[in-house]
Amino acid sequence: QQQVKQSPQSLIVQKGGISIINCAYENTAFDYFPWYQQFPGKGPALLIAIRPDVSEKKEGRFTISFNKSAKQFSLHIMDSQPGDSATYFCAASVSDNDMRFGAGTRLTVKP
Amino acid sequence: DTAVSQTPKYLVTQMGNDKSIKCEQNLGHDTMYWYKQDSKKFLKIMFSYNNKELIINETVPNRFSPKSPDKAHLNLHINSLELGDSAVYFCASRSDRGKNGYTFGSGTRLTVV
Numbered sequence: 001q002q003q004v005k006q007s008p009q010s011l012i013v014q015k016g017g018i019s020i021i022n023c024a025y026e027n028t029a030f031d032y033f034p035w036y037q038q039f040p041g042k043g044p045a046l047l048i049a050i051r052p053d054v055s056e057k058k059e060g061r062f063t064i065s066f067n068k069s070a071k072q073f074s075l076h077i078m079d080s081q082p083g084d085s086a087t088y089f090c091a092a093s094v095s096d097n098d099m100r101f102g103a104g105t106r107l108t109v110k111p
Numbered sequence: 112d113t114a115v116s117q118t119p120k121y122l123v124t125q126m127g128n129d130k131s132i133k134c135e136q137n138l139g140h141d142t143m144y145w146y147k148q149d150s151k152k153f154l155k156i157m158f159s160y161n162n163k164e165l166i167i168n169e170t171v172p173n174r175f176s177p178k179s180p181d182k183a184h185l186n187l188h189i190n191s192l193e194l195g196d197s198a199v200y201f202c203a204s205r206s207d208r209g210k211n212g213y214t215f216g217s218g219t220r221l222t223v224v
Contacts, residue, residue: 097142097159101153106152
């Protein structure tokens, strides 16, 4: 069974808009929550990650919001650009081991 | 270049054949993984090795056999290939020191015909 549920499956955003992808998990032992970005023909690449002791982490245009009580976390991409068009995966693991991935969100940013 | 490298990038083979995919990392990482990505892009862990020892073995047919000759290499051998084995296989690695996520290879697209 899927341990990390991700939505939406696909997302279309206009250039300059905000892209929001949501994930939920069940296993309260998870303590590391990364987001990966995958371009066609490439492997997933680590984008940003958060641990449950903080509620938000920001790196440039990318922000993770984390809600421990709801067991949910989300990725916000501000000022979305066509170059951000990719598949995004949320993931969760215990101590950075045995990473479990969400099903992925295909983001398209229209010029 | 420091990286996780997989070979071959593409593999087309007939049902029933045996094939291998090789993975090497020069990052000095301690743990290596194989993931399978299906046609819907879902990434599923298959195996994990730490310093040449098998740590995770998910519910994978025993036609799949990983081999780690040293901690920088993790190869995947598949016997009696089936149509359902067609997917992209990703190798990944991580360090036990510090927590910086996984580094993935660029994948091997396996097509069984």
